[in-house]
Amino acid sequence: MYIVASGFLKITDHNCATLRTHSEGDIVEDRSLVWLPHNRFMNRRKHNVVSVGYSQVYILFRDDFLQVLEDYPECRDKIRIHAEWLQSEAGELTEDEIVADVDEFEGRTLEERLIALRSVLCVLENNVNENYEKFKVQ
Known part of the structure; x- marks a missing residue:
């Protein structure tokens, strides 16, 4: 600028x-x-x-x-x-x-980025666990 x-x-x-x-x-x-x-x-x-x-x-x-x-x-x-x-x-x-x-x-600060990354990782972990359970049932 x-x-x-x-x-x-x-x-x-x-x-x-x-x-x-x-x-x-x-x-x-x-x-x-x-x-x-x-x-x-x-x-x-x-x-x-x-x-x-x-x-x-x-x-x-x-x-x-x-x-x-x-x-x-x-x-x-x-x-x-x-x-x-x-x-x-x-x-x-x-x-x-x-x-x-x-x-x-x-x-954003590093702390804000890490907090956001943690929430994304939690969502991914939940998705993997749900898909694993679906796969086990079949």
């Missing part, structure tokens, strides 16, 4: 046609920070960001963003919901894929 401190940035497509121009104070490519499952473009940027002359920008890298979300988990759901809305408005998600499972969001 880029924040334009001074100058101008333009967004171009693969044919170098200018789609939008951004100036001081604008936030550019913020949708790329949150990766949602079933994104039509597999969470890749589909446009280029090009400086028009000299520009100064602040950059927020995705890894730094995810680290902040680990430190502030109360913001995670709000950001996920807003990212879903932004990506669906941009046509990057299909309607049946707009609601992402919170467990698939990457800004």
Whole structure:
């Protein structure tokens, strides 16, 4: 994600046609920070960001963003919901894929991931046990 401190940035497509121009104070490519499952473009940027002359920008890298979300988990759901809305408005998600499972969001702590993994393993173990019992009866 880029924040334009001074100058101008333009967004171009693969044919170098200018789609939008951004100036001081604008936030550019913020949708790329949150990766949602079933994104039509597999969470890749589909446009280029090009400086028009000299520009100064602040950059927020995705890894730094995810680290902040680990430190502030109360913001995670709000950001996920807003990212879903932004990506669906941009046509990057299909309607049946707009609601992402919170467990698939990457800004979780290790402890949260392990707890989620434990519940998945319990479900798998129950399924294996049920199928084993069905197999034994036959």
